[in-house]
Amino acid sequence: MAQSDYVQQQIHWMVKRAIEHAEAGSTDSTEEIYRLPVDSYSAQSWEEEMNAIFRRLPLMLALSAELREPGSYKAIKVLDVPVLIVRGEDLRVRAFINACTHRGRAVTQTHDEVGQAKGFTCPYHAWRFGTSGELQSVADPRKFGEIDRNLLGLKELSCEERAGFIWVCITRGVSFDIEHYMGGMLEELAGLEADKWFVHGRSQLESANWKITHDGYLESYHIPFLHRQTLHEFWKRESLSSVSLYDHYGPLPCGPHQRMAGNAWGNDPKLMLKMKDIPSADWGDKYFHAVRTLFPHISISADRHGGLVSLMLPIAPDRCITHQIHVNPRDPSQDTPEQLQAMKERIALYAKIVRDEDYSTSFSIQEGLQSGANTELLFGRNEGGAQNFHRSVAHYVQAYRASQSKG
Ligand code: FES
Known part of the structure; x- marks a missing residue:
């Protein structure tokens, strides 16, 4: 080769x-x-x-190799921030704070796991989120009361995938320019062929x-x-x-x-x-x-x-x-x-x-x-x-x- x-x-x-x-x-x-x-x-x-x-700063938190298929995900905790990184059906990788928008429980079983899912059902009251973070369903919605599901998706973090590596900033609302931050290291990383x-x-x-x-x-x-x-x-x-x-x-x-x-x-x-x-x-x-x-x-x-x-x-x-x-x-x-x-x-x-x-x-x-x-x-x-x-x-x-x- x-x-x-x-x-x-x-x-x-x-x-x-x-x-x-x-x-x-x-x-x-x-x-x-x-x-x-x-x-x-x-x-x-x-x-x-x-x-x-x-x-x-952008932190490299996952390898593309850990998220090969649509629905593959990684939960990882960085300082006090539980992070959920997911490859959506559209193949795009997104990152979220791993906290349910009902009362904050992680939507995965733990804060440290990798797996494959069609979506995430919160273990506490079974609110369900899609792989793009959207709130898909609420258990017993008529009893719960009226809510706008569009406003209650998982909270997204800035995330970029390049050359087989995935970067996330753990502070919500902070964006980054990965090309500027990595400079010539992106070309170095491409030489590793990490996407394979x-x-x-x-x-x-x-x-x-x-x-x-x-x-x-x-x-x-x-x-x-x-x-x-x-x-x-x-x-x-x-x-x-x-x-x-x-x-x-x-x-x-x-x-x-x-x-x-x-x-x-x-x-x-x-x-x-x-x-x-x-x-x-x-x-x-x-x-x-x-x-x-x-x-x-x-x-x-x-x-x-x-x-x-x-x-x-x-x-x-x-x-x-x-x-x-x-x-x-x-x-x-x-x-x-x-x-x-x-x-x-x-x-x-x-x-x-x-x-x-x-x-x-x-x-x-x-x-x-x-x-x-x-x-x-x-x-x-x-x-x-x-x-x-x-x-x-x-x-x-x-x-x-x-x-x-x-x-
Ligand atoms: S905390 Fe997630 S459904 Fe209640």
Whole structure:
């Protein structure tokens, strides 16, 4: 299967840069170390970040692969907002606040489920809503009293689907321009061919503060140490290098969306140089791996052959829930028992690595921050992805403060 010209050109650009770094013993690096005050992890900062970022920006909350057919839906809670995302009979994806317009119960059984429905019957008094959110019927309408059903549909949220990904703003009445917000990242995402993926499995994991959680997805510096016996061990057999390439996309000078590439094959720069022995026409995604992050809460460690998408949703100043979604272009209903077993093992393995290595570290960092030992955290010149992330957080918090002070 041929890769698009864009993907091929990006791979060439990344591999050439990585080889140059491997020869020079360097990596992509920023001008200086970035220092972040510890109090930016306080409960007060968290509240401000939720208002400035999670309640205002478009959040990627579902994959098209989760909503393949008309009537397929996903219920997910973001902060205190229950969200229902549905593909209508017209194939359009819409998002609603998952609260019945009678007295507010969720119209799905829970706030965390995916499924297939012709409509939604509220479990409390059986009001029924269509897949486009319209109120279709009311139980015992003559006894209930007169109402205008046209005014009592589910409350809609802004929602856009592009390149196999679905964005929603959880604040009613706030719209967004997804092309402006994502910038060149939309072309990057198109190269993943995510509209052809199927969901093969899920896990949910708990971690500490959302920024501590996200930091671990934005640098490869820790891989040979924290993941010495797992990821580092798996990847170094295939090749390559401690070189990391950081690119960013979107409306800010620092992104806020990013691509981090080149780290996935281990820690020996000499192995990166082996790419020179492979004809450049053959430099495909088989040889080079990239992780994309979509601000503020998504990591995509996947390509057109599938992989792992992680949604990190903050639930408290010191807690975050990650929804891991394993995707693959293969239809799992056609899988052999061996393929199903292999996928089951992969899902369990990645949940274990992230829980036992990354997220147990996040809890330790949370305790370290609260101990008072340090006044600031350091992000090195080789940790450009994390630097861009924190600059992006600061940008949106400042913009929010400015908008609040204007009144
Ligand atoms: S709360 Fe939904 S029907 Fe009453």
